[in-house]
Amino acid sequence: DAKTTQPNSMESNEEEPVHLPCNHSTISGTDYIHWYRQLPSQGPEYVIHGLTSNVNNRMASLAIAEDRKSSTLILHRATLRDAAVYYCILRDVWETSGSRLTFGEGTQLTVNP
């Protein structure tokens, strides 16, 4: 599996935008970029995913570099509820092992009031 690299931790202030980076220099052409987050004492929660183009949904935006070797998850206005560990995951479009997701250590996001 191609590997992702994320900062261990980041801090933000409430109501400010947050940009969470992810490097994936060995990404293959068939890898989708997925983001999940895990709030304290809960299971992981899907945030967003994309292949080449930038993506937006009600939770966040995903900006993908033109060479696809990095991506950024953007939370437009952080709230205290967004404090969580954020995981950037590559998933091959031909993945056959069910809903397999390979989690790294992720980025612990702290949101200050």
Next chain:
Amino acid sequence: EAQVTQNPRYLITVTGKKLTVTCSQNMNHEYMSWYRQDPGLGLRQIYYSMNVEVTDKGDVPEGYKVSRKEKRNFPLILESPSPNQTSLYFCASSPRGNTEAFFGQGTRLTVV
């Protein structure tokens, strides 16, 4: 409400006493998986199933069994639990294709 339900949420048991953690999803998903989460090791896949009666090993299958007799259920069985299986367990489901996975709330298992 679409959800993945695990039971129990918390369990303390003794070494060698067989146990089953249940997982049920109400979204008619084909794919289901079990993960364990340990400090410093992240989430690791134990077993997965791509449909009824189709299961396969993930990254850390030793000491676990699963079955998929119905599409909605995917129980995790520990025939003879040991202390190194003390962990936080998550069940997940997803439809076929490269889309989002839904996770349960987790089962915290302690084996003494």
